[in-house]
Amino acid sequence: MRIHPRYIQRGAVAILGSATLLTILILIFIIFFVLEKGLPVISLHFLTDNPEDMGKAGGIFPTLIGTILLPLLALIIASPLGIFTSVYLSEFTKENNVTKIIRFGTDCLAGIPSIIFGLFGYIFFVVTLGFGWSILSGGLTLAVMVLPTIIRTSEEAIRAVPKSYREVSFSLGASRWQTVKKVILPNALPGIVTGVMLSIGRSIGETAAVIFTAGSSLRIPTSVFDSTRTMAVHFYILAREGISAENAYGTAATLIIAVLLVNLSAYWLMNRFIAKRN
């Protein structure tokens, strides 16, 4: 028996459509589950008070600081490295074996599980270099982790700058570096910023790599050699140890809102970038 293609078509629409619907429902469920339980907990006090009794009561202020400082440090280190790498790959060299190796290395780095970064960060930054569990160790580990994301997105952004821009710049007698500085980077900036923002999102949510390198101290850090606790780690500890479900949900909600804000602004920048180019 042959089923008419039109019926198959309808069946396919139904199946594919419900798969899509399911995916979106799961997303909505996850976000609502956390926000519904967490939003009522969030208040100005929750955000600006110190935790008491290991987080059972009080706020999450130190973890907020940790969550800002770690990704910040990671970006300070990873952005210049990542952006320069992508400039080199796209503007200063032709495809050859060296670039192939660099690209392969970047791809591999991107795929390494965060627990391996955690092990590495612990043995290298914490123990071998003697930084201890600290913002510095955590930030450096995160920097290595987000480097490939920054390289890839920046490279795409740089390649998207029209050839003609470069040609005009060269014909005016500009050198390669001048062209990069004056023409390419400014035009690719929104795309680069998107990559940077996505990296922030990833480092904010990271737990495994951070817990082994930045520790989990709840005190407000006074130097980069102090240990700190990020919101993700705080949530993990609160939820796992059953310290306070309420504060755990509050922390998770704050975390999700922060991550969503960062990501939405990244997409907004990207869209503006695309719109401007067209």
Add this chain to the structure above:
Amino acid sequence: MKLISEKGVQRILMLTAFSAISALLLIALFILSEGLPFIFKYGLKDFLFSSEWQPNLGKFGIFAMIVASLWVTFGAMIVGAPLGVACAFFLSEYVPRYIMRIIKPTIELLAAIPSVVYGFIGVMVLAPIIRDNFGGPGLSLLSASIILGIMILPTIISISIDSILAVPQSYREGSLALGATIWQTITMVTIKASKSGIIASIILGLGRAIGETMAVIMVAGNSVNIPHSALDSVRTLTANIALEMSYATGLHRQALFATGVVLFVVIIILNSIASVAIRKRMVKK
């Protein structure tokens, strides 16, 4: 005025360009130097193919965890791959572009949710459902597979959509003009042209599933046990490292780094396959 010559700039840039690869080498060096001596001392065969993991008795066999990692990843694929690929085709072939442009980033947001939140939802919502309806401890292979399956959806959907959209519009138009339905066009034309990209997306999802740690620790139950059913509790390679690292000394600690070595090698192999697949797609373009 020029502070640095053009050549100098190029040299500096080249140096930075090696940052990623040197980081990779550094990671490899440190993980290997901590883990390999143990593997040589203990014996590769005993380490990989024994399922006796009793650190206090000096027994370090990770076979059960290798099996568990494979099952969990396989389970995540069964959940995530069909759903993700179906979603990708629906969004890129059936839905108007402007709607796709809204939904795709929304789905990508799933990737930005911290893995501990997924794990927590797995513990609070999924595990009780499984325990009450199917029996077993709830924290199991099944819950880990479902949670991981959901976690890899954004990776699969996003990369698949990109590679489906990369198929030239003229291919589709040709097929549609011959009277084929959209579904026939997908199965006969689009799938073939975007195959390597879709495979790459699945392999990358696979890599993410094998590498995920915190969510798995929370939902898998962590027994060192070769599972007999999907309701059994299991421990993955990643979970083994994160669970015991904090308490491990001496040989035990080295054995955990050796577990890391195994994981590292698996991931590098997977990535090489994926990057070959992606390259192929780029060459075609």
Add this chain to the structure above:
Amino acid sequence: MAKRFLLIVTTLSLVAIMMGCGKGKASITMAGSTAFQPFAEKLADQYMITHNNVIITVQGGGSAVGIQSANSGAAQIGMADLVILPQEAKDLTATIVAKDGIAVVVNPQNKVANLTSDQVRDIFNGKIANWKEVGGGDIPITVVSREAGSGTRSSFEQIISGINLKKDALIQDSNGTIRETIANDANSIGYVSHGLVNEKIKPLKIDNQDCTSDEIIKGNYKLVRPIFLLVKGNMEGEIKNFIGFVLSEEGQKIIQAQGLLPAK
């Protein structure tokens, strides 16, 4: 624009570096046993109120990390909760600062209230697999244990003796997660630090002895392990002062108020 970006990056890095130079106070890092971590935090907080020239940072990590980091200098004070300290700790000065009971716990819905040591052993070995064999309902037992290397687990196994944990036992990596797992699963059995028992879980009598502070101090309840603070070499200066404070009446009171038992 690119220049401005670079400028921002440089400024931020400078700020980050400068932040590293603000140290004037004596700083002590404690790391190790997750069971003792909450107590250490409390003790440190109290101590810093009266000694504001000292900053004490408390890290978890586990007993092994405590021993390791005291040896390597990553922490000045290691915390360990083992019945017998391993070889690696032989160069460290160990001070018993508290004792901790290990409660065998079940879900409050469970009717079973008392087990003998032999029954506990058989349950964790998998010989007894159903609650009806020990006077409960006809439901399979879910055993929950700690990860290999945990101080609580090795103490538990040493005291009960002869335990060869059954393969499908769930493994959780802290007292808190064991408590949550037991609270969520009506069929389960596990063990946690006595100080962490709350209304969500039910401690069992072992050999007819209650797991209460009184019985533990009297020496009737058998599942008890010591908690050590480990210092490399001789104790000096602020480290000595702090450990002295922990052993003082005030410090021991804090320890007791939080559910642990005094060292002596």
